[in-house]
Amino acid sequence: MSNRLLFLLILISSLPIYSQVTGKVTDEKGTPLPYVNIYTESGQTGTTTNDEGLYELKLSKAGDYVLVFQFLGYKTLKKSISSDAFPVEINVSLKAENTSLDEVVVNSNENPANRIIRAAIKKRKNNADKLESFTADFYSRGLWRIKNAPEKILGQEIGDLGGGLDSTRSGIVYLSETISEIAYQKPDDFKEKIIASKVSGDDNGFSLNSAQEAYFSFYENTLEINSEMISPIAEYAFNYYRYKLNGVFYDDRGNLINKIEVLPKRENDRVFSGFIYIVEDLWQIYGVELTTTGKAIQVPPIEALVFKQNYKYSEENDLYIQISQSVDFSFKMFGFGGNGRFTAVYSNYDFKPGFDKKSFGKEILSFAENANEKDSIFWEAQRPVPLTSEEIEDYVKKDSIQDVRGSKKYKDSVDVVQNKFEITDLLFGYNHQNSWKHNNFNISAPIGGIHFNTVQGWNGKLTVSYNQRTGKDQQNFWRVYSNMNYGLDEERYRISGGFFKKFNNFRKPYLRIEGGTSIEDINNREAISPLLNDVTTILFERNYRKLYGKSYISAGYEQEIFTGLRAFGGLSWENRNALTNHTDHVFIDRDDVEYTSNNPLQPANFGSEPFQEHSIFKLNLSTTINFGQKYLNYPNGKYNVSSENYPELVLGYEQGFGSNVDQYNFSQWKARIRQDFNVGNKGRFEYQVSGGLFSNSDNISLVDYQHFNGNQTRIGFGSYVGKFNLMPYYNFSTNQNYAEFHAEHDFQGWALGKLPLLNKLNFNLILGAHRLIREAGDPYSEYSVGIDNLGFGKFRFLRLDYVISDFGGDRNGAFIFGLKF
DSSP, rough: OOOHHHHHHHHHHOEEEEEEEEEEEETTTTTTTTTTTETTTSSSSSEOOTSSEEEEEESSOOOOEEEEEEOOBBBEEEEEESSSSSSSEOEEEOOOOOOOOOTOOOOTTSSSHHHHHHHHHHHHHHHHTTEEEEEEEEEEEEEEEEEEESSSEEEEEEETTTTTOOOTTTTEEEEEEEEEEEEEETTTEEEEEEEEEEETTTTTTTOOOHHHOOOOOTSSEEEESSEEEEOOOSTGGGTEEEEEEEEEEEOTOEEEEEEHHHHSSSSSSSSHHHHHHEETOOOOEEEEEEEOHHHHTTTTTEEEEEEEEEEEEETTTTTTEEEEEEEEEEEEEEEEEEEEEEEEEEHHHHEOOOTTTTTTOOOEEEEEGGGGGGHHHHHHHHSOOOOOOHHHHHHHHHHHHHHHTTTTHHHHHHHHHHOOOOHHHHHEEEEEEEETTTTTEEEGGGGGGGEEEETTTTEEEEEEEEEEEEEESEEEEEEEHHHHEEEETTTTEEEEEEEEOOOOOSSOOEEEEEEEEEEEESSTOSSSHHHHHHHHHHHHOOOOOOOEEEEEEEEOOOOOOEETTEEEEEEEEEEEOOOOOOOOSSSSOOOTTTOOOTTTTTTTTTTSSSSSSSSEEEEEEEEEETOEEEEETTEEEEEEOOOTOEEEEEEEEEEEEEEGGGGGGEEEEEEEEEEEOOGGGGEEEEEEEEEEEESSOOTOOOGGGOOOOOOOOEESSSTTTTTSSSSSSSTTTTTSHHHHHHHEEEEETTTGGGSGGGGGTOOOEEEEEEEESSSSOOOEEEEEEEEEEEEEEEEEEEEEEEEEEEETTTTEEEEEEEEEE
């Protein structure tokens, strides 16, 4: 016997042997039924039909079995099989369930559906507690299609997305499967070990499908889907829904099943519509067919999300338990759209897992060794839901494309085309890449670096960099770069450069070394961006940025010490010199406004300087603590997941020493705590508290003051927590002890959603409060009321707030126009 044949026999003998029952499930008209549940009556083995109605049931041995075919809206069918030889083909046709109201005693004083929902709400917590801990086997499949995709979005070419798009710019752009073992314990302990992972078009890829992200329990009051969505049996569900008894039927156990239609009272609330099936007397969920929209979850590109969950009775737990789920979605944006589905199948539940204190830790996801290297034989034996012809074709096509596109010859040919220099690169930048060696040389867009300020006049910035990715999956990299800046009116050229390296993707250690000359904001919070300052200076004659020159050399290192704790240390030498305005050129001359000096302490004294030239050493130490942080442990990296149940704490120490101006030496201790979390159906709350203690700081340089994130533009960006929207940029800067408080609550439709007519606009009410306390001087406060989710159609990126500031009894109010992307 040859060695090759011997090896093959050993390999075959080591594989698990499965008997197969295959077939097709249709309705009475012969139409295939997708996602029908098929399982043995004992419940030990199960599967689900695919989009084409095909199924494969893996049985450990031949013998006698009773197969159960279950699907919402159809009569449950049981079929006995007995065979000594497999595979066996069993095709079945399911009959539509005849829901009836004949057996329902209608009380004219009450909607019968309300009686059922009230009973389900009363038993909701008790039924949810039966799911307080379990283990299970889990299978997931994710598929995402795009239709009629453009060749460019916002000027950027998108290509064919890894070969997913055909000549009509349509096709599957994501297809992935996982097989995993999961463990769960209330309230939020979760653990998943992925045994096998497969990504179409990437034989070294790891699926993004997650059992924790796929777990939706309608026994909870809310389900987090971007917003907190209200369950149809939440304790306050009657504030959001109306109900209609659509009919009743009996399941295979003889239990009466109520089919309840769920009707939102207000379509833009955080709600579902569709059907929920409730078991009479047990008041448990038998199944759901519920839909929500992008408007409801406030993700406008999403058109619909359709949840279908199927349950079967568990003798062990006296509960109907979820055995499969599908989430269908569709989206449309920028003139194109698509759809997809995420499928989940649960099996082999154990509701008495015997967890102890060591059963759960910070790791919530891990991969078995070689999880992404399972061959087609393994997947054919283990996959509970057979692939459709479309999915089979995608795997075959993407595998062949990967073989071609992964070759050096192909990558070099693509590089030749993309590396070709064009005249427009003089304006929009140039990138030269070597895909085979994973490096690139880049020159930034000159046109994007052009700005205007009163110190330099028109000025330009150019960045030249070389990047090299390393590691098996190119997850690590190093970079060398140089920044060049020139101001026309200042007639000053500055250049700086540096080296940056990320060593690995687990503790993510970073090293940065820099040096050269640069121009910087005196307010190191960069409260106003160069682009926004361009607009205010050119159009409104308001030169808010105040700048200084710096020659420096610095080094910094950062890494995770352990999960939840990250530390940074940096040391620099800086020579700083004050700058003055070099231009008074006005684009639009305004009689009531004029430029201010570059000295924020004396805005009308154009020859003054805010500090004397000096050199100083700076030491910066900080640590970030994320309480309750957990992580996903991928073979190619570790990805932290913060918990909204706990805040983030940042502790820091800053010291200036060795200055040639003795009074400029100082030290400061800093702390900041921040958290945001959902408040059930009442929205989301976010807060930040920070403060600092100065020492030996009576006469330090203005550069080393504690500056605050103010705003004088009446335009806001992103979250407002940590910002003062009416505070002048420098009026409250301090070299003494301070504390600041910020809080904001986004009601996410809870308040405005209840007002007639206004609720149709799908706006969010936001209330905010902000306060600064300094060791010397009166406190500064701001209070705001705002409307978020403003816009038109799918473009909801505007926000409007009215803010009132209070300082020393002087109150001022103004509107802030917010932009978010």
